[in-house]
Amino acid sequence: MQQLDMVWIVDDDKSIRWVLEKALQKSGIASQSFASAQEVLKLLPTALPQVLITDIRMPNMDGLELLKNIQLHYPDLPVIVMTAHSDLESAVSAFHGGAFEYLPKPFDVNDVVETVQRACIHSKQLQNNVTAPQETIEETPEIIGEAPAMQEVFRAIGRLARSHITVLINGESGTGKELVAKALHRHSPRAGQPFIALNMAAIPKDLMESELFGHEKGAFTGAQARRIGRFEQANNGTLFLDEIGDMPAELQTRLLRVLADNEFYPVGAHASVKVNVRIIAATHQNLETLVAQGRFREDLFHRLNVIRIHIPPLRERRQDIGLLMRHFLYQSAKELNTEIKSLKPEAEQFLSNLKWPGNVRQLENICRWLTVMASGREIHIEDLPPELTQPNQDISINNNQGNWEAAFNIWVKQQLAAGKIDIAKQASITMETLLIETALQHTHGRKHEAAILLGLGRNTLTRKLKDLNIKE
C-alpha cells in the first residue's frame, strides 16, 4: 500500500472542502478531497493518507461510520471529525469512535491547520500501534451549547470519556456544573454504577462527616441505626462533591486520607470500609485564593485539581441563550402538558442582553414561568416577568452590550400602561439631553465640536442648552 504524506478531506459540502484545501495548501500541506465516505473507502485499500478530516453529517454513510471503519482497519490513521451539529453527543461519539480531534463548525482555519499538524506528528509516532475500535454512544443531547467555551467543555468530556481521573469543575452557581459531572460519569467506564451528588454548602457542618462516611448505630446522639455514607453508596461509581470550597478543615484532612488510601472508618466504627470511588468536585469559588488564605488544604487542592473544567457564566456565552430558551420552553411544555411557547425576536434579543446572575438555572425557571403565565402562544417583551423588565434591577439590561431599543420599547409600554400623556415630548427631552450631555463630555465641553458631531448648528445647540437647562 502506498503511504501518502497527504491529508484527505471528506465533506459533501464543496465550499468547506475548498476552504480546507486552501488553508492546508497555504501551510504547505498537500490534500485531496472526497465528496463522500464511500469514495474514501474505495481508495483506502490502495492508498493511505497521513491524516483524514471528515464531516459527520453526510448522505449515505456518515462520518462516524467512516471513523468506525477506519478504526477497525487502519487504527493508526488519525481522524479529525468536524460537525455542524455541535453538541455534546457528537463530541463524545467522535472521541468514542477514536477520533484524534473534534472540530465544531464554524471553525477557525488556523485551528484546523494546527490540529492537522499535530495529527501528522502523532501519525508518524504511531506507525505500528494498534488500538481497538470503540463503540459509539447514541443518546439524546443533554448539554446544550454552541458557544466556543462550551465546545471546550464538550471536548474535555469527550477526551475524558474513557478515564477514571479526578476532575475539578469551576463555575458560578447554575452554570451546569452538576450536569457536566453527570455527563462525565455517563460517558465513563463507571456509567453503569452509581452517581452520588453531595452539596457541601447544603448540609450542616456537624452532619457532614456522617453524611460522607456513614455512622454506626449509637455513634452519636440521634444515630439510632447504622447508616452508610455517600462514599459507600458511590462505591465503584462517581461521587460528586459540589461546593467543595465549603468543606470544613477537619473534613478536608479526612477526605485527603480517603483519597490516598481508598479506605475509611465510618463514624463510631471499628472496622474500615474499602471503596473505589471516582471524585468529581465542583466549586464557584477560586480554590487557589482559598489555599492562599489558608482556608483550603493545598495538598487536597492538588489532589482534586488533576483536570480542570471551567464552565463560563451565561453572560459570556450569550449566543447560547436563544438555543437554551427554546430547549427549556419545549421541556416545560412537555412537563406541563401544554402548548410550546415561542419567543418573538425582540423578546429573544432582550433576554439575550440580560446579565443572568443565576445563569442557566434562572433561564430555565423563567421558561417555566413563561409557559404557565404568558397569555398567547408567542412571547412578547411585555409578557416577560416584571423583575426582568423593570429598569434599575440588577438583572436588567447589561450596559456594556445593552439593547437600548428594547429598553426604550419597554419604557414606552410602561408609560402607556400607566396612562401617561405627552409621551413623545418627554422621550425627546430625555433623548436630546442625553445626546448633548454625552457629546459635550466627549469634546471636553467644546460646544463647536459637539455641534458638528451631533449635526446641529451652533446656534441651535446654544438654544437647546438653554431650553433643556443643561449645565455646560
Ligand SMILES: Nc1ncnc2c1ncn2[C@@H]1O[C@H](COP(=O)(O)OP(=O)(O)OP(=O)(O)O)[C@@H](O)[C@H]1O
Ligand atoms: N448547557 C445546558 N444545557 C441544558 N441544561 C442546562 C445547561 N446548563 C445547565 N442546565 C440546567 O440548569 C440547571 C442548573 O444546572 P446545574 O444544577 O448543573 O448547575 P450547577 O452549576 O451545578 O449549580 P449549583 O452550583 O447552584 O449547584 C439544571 O436544571 C440543568 O439541567
